[in-house]
Amino acid sequence: MxxxxxxxxxxxxxxxxxxxxxxxxxxxxxxxxxxxxxxLSVDRTGFDATDQWYFSADTGDLAHRSGGFFSVRGLEASDSGRTVHQPAIHQxxxxxxxxxxxxxxxxxxxxxxxxxxxxxxxxxxxxxxxxxxxxxxxxxxxxxxxxxxxxxxxxxxxxxxxxxxxxxxxxxxxxxxxxxxxxxxxxxxxxxxxxxxxxxxLAQIHRMLHRDxxxxxxxxTVLSTLPVERADAPEGADPFTRALYRSYEDASLHSMTEVLSWFTEAKAVNEARSRLVPLGGLAGWERTDDEIRPLRHAGFHIIMVSVRARIREVDSWVQPLLAPTGPGFAAFLVKDIDGVLHVLVRSRAEPGTRDGVEMAPTVQDSPSAAALGRTEPYADEVRTRGRVLYDNLLSEEGGRFHHAQTRYRIVEATPELSTEVPEDFCWVTVAQLMELVRHGRYLNIEARTLLLCVHTLG
Incomplete structure (x- = not known):
């Protein structure tokens, strides 16, 4: 070895x-x-297409008769005086x-x-x-x-x-x-x-990451957990590349202790609350013969699909999928601070997160985020102002979601952007992100994807 x-x-x-x-x-x-x-074929079907999936007589939850796989249950989330009801996948x-x-x-x-x-x-x-x-x-x-x-x-x-x-x-x-x-x-x-x-x-995989x-x-997510050690930037490299390479070293605006204290504070003061509730009769949702859909915009619905795949463990099956109404958006804003590239992360509460809060991209929009009252202070910076370094449409989990895609973007901030940020944001280096991702419940899935995309730069 x-x-x-x-x-x-x-x-x-x-x-x-x-x-x-x-x-x-x-x-x-x-x-x-x-x-x-x-x-391979995937076709929409109705809930009556199989007797393996059923709606519980007690709760209305959608579950598999084996007791395995996953179930679709109701979720109640409350934050800042707003309460949202929606289906959620429980596995x-x-x-x-x-x-x-x-x-x-x-x-x-x-x-x-x-x-x-x-x-x-x-x-x-x-x-x-x-x-x-x-x-x-x-x-x-x-x-x-x-x-x-x-x-x-x-x-x-x-x-x-x-x-x-x-x-x-x-x-x-x-x-x-x-x-x-x-x-x-x-x-x-x-x-x-x-x-x-x-x-x-890994170089070949990185090149594939630049294709939608x-x-x-x-x-x-798996590759994001591996450390990458970069030597000095190539001779004659531009200022951005030099700053990127230094971000893999120890120099940083905040010590790791300060970053961890900021994150612990965010978890300690988080007042968002969520719990599972029965799917049957979920407020604001209705069930038809072939979908569970919102009565007003919620960003997704639950559908049933019939699958034939002669190259999988099972040749055919029927299952539910969560189907977003459009693509999401997730972006890292990066900035050269004293010659070292820093990434702006945000402490973000999501209703299904086990610890309530994880570190997320600078900006993270999804079709369902609006229902939870999200605001994105740096949306203009990553969408229209900064220099785009990475920009690709990548799929989310295909075993539970139907055509779920996110536009992933890395943007270099404009020079005038202040390093002073709101209390739920923090500047960190690539080295600090690599240390954090070696442990669970720190970086959310979107932040881990973007960390891997950072490795493809320079």
């Missing part, structure tokens, strides 16, 4: 100088060869999002999967080696076993590089967590890539 520091090895894999085992052209040929509509079991790493010709490669999810806008996206709920890998559905699962359950062959429970969308999930785990096997270990899997360098709807949410 290589003795070089992990962050340096991750940086090597992310470098354009690293030689991949498959060229970009070969990866693209493999990607385009993966089956799409000829083997108490913890799934596994695992990526396998192996050195090939001295360069760390990541075993990635072209995986179909029923809610994806383009059906299949670049996914972790393993992306499985507990119901999947314990075969509650009676389907086929999950390939490579043995590397992500103890006792396992290989060495754990990262292992942390991370939250998912707090506006739509109730207390949802998944295990984000990266495991490395020795270079001489035989790990054949199956037909839907390929070994990729290719790298899925689960890949983004």
């Amino acid at each position: 290589t003795a070089a520091p992990l962050g340096r090895r991750i940086a090597l894999s992310a470098s354009g100088d690293a030689t991949p085992s498959s060229s970009d052209a070969e990866l693209e040929e493999w990607w385009l060869s993966r089956p799409r509509h000829e083997l 108490s079991e913890i799934g596994v999002l695992g990526i396998l790493v192996k050195e090939i010709a001295g360069v760390p490669h990541f075993l990635m999967q072209a995986k179909f999810e029923p809610g994806n806008v383009n059906l299949r996206q670049l996914s972790p080696t393993v992306q499985a709920t507990k119901s999947n890998y314990t075969a509650v559905h009676g389907g086929r076993s999950t390939p490579y699962m043995e590397y992500f359950r103890a006792p396992r062959p290989g060495r754990v590089l990262s292992d942390v429970l991370q939250s998912e969308q707090g506006e739509w999930f109730w207390h949802k967590h998944n295990r984000n785990i990266v495991v490395e096997v020795p270079p001489d270990t035989e790990v054949p890539a199956r037909q839907d899997h390929r070994w990729c360098t 709807n290719v790298v899925n949410m689960d890949t983004r």
Whole structure:
């Protein structure tokens, strides 16, 4: 096993100088060869299309008869004198999002999967080696076993590089967590890539992140937990690049103790409250034969889909999906402060978040945020004023959401923007974000995606 520091090895894999085992052209040929509509189909259907999903006579909750998978329940959220009622996805079991790493010709490669999810806008996206709920890998559905699962359950062959429970969308999930785990096997270990899997360098994945709807949410959150160590900026680099490279070091406007104290204060004074309530009779919502829909704008509805997929653990099934009415928006505002690039994060309360508050992007809009009374002080700065460094439309979780997409953007602030910020905002460095993301319940899913996107800059 290589003795070089992990962050340096991750940086090597992310470098354009690293030689991949498959060229970009070969990866693209493999990607385009993966089956799409000829083997996969997703169609709207009604609640009566299956007897496996039912509405509880007591609560009206939508649940699976196995007791596994997930359920759709009611959620009541109160904040600043405003109360909102909406459906939410409740999935108490913890799934596994695992990526396998192996050195090939001295360069760390990541075993990635072209995986179909029923809610994806383009059906299949670049996914972790393993992306499985507990119901999947314990075969509650009676389907086929999950390939490579043995590397992500103890006792396992290989060495754990990262292992942390991370939250998912707090506006739509109730207390949802998944295990984000990266495991490395020795270079001489035989790990054949199956037909839907390929070994990729991090640089190749980063390039795919600059294409809309290719790298899925689960890949983004797992890779965000890995440290990246950057050396000095290249000779002749522009001021932004030099500041970016320094952001991976120790210099910062606020010490980590100060950042943690700011965040602890935000959690301590948070007055937002939420609880699960029966779905049946949920105020402001109605159930028809094929959807649960709001009586006024709420940003999403619940639909049922019929799925046929001859390349999944189960060939066909019916399930509910949460369907947003439009794309969301999430942006990091960055600024050179004393020669070091800083990122502006916000403490954000979301009704389904287990701890109430997590660190979020500078600006985070979603189709349902307006109902909760969100205001975004830096919206103009990231939408019209600053210099755009990254801007792509990326899909959210395709197993529970239907065509959920977010416009992710990184924007360099205008020079006149003050470093003085409202009390729920804080300037942090990339190094501080990388330290925080190694632990659960700090960065929300949108902030973790943007952290990974920052690594693609410079």
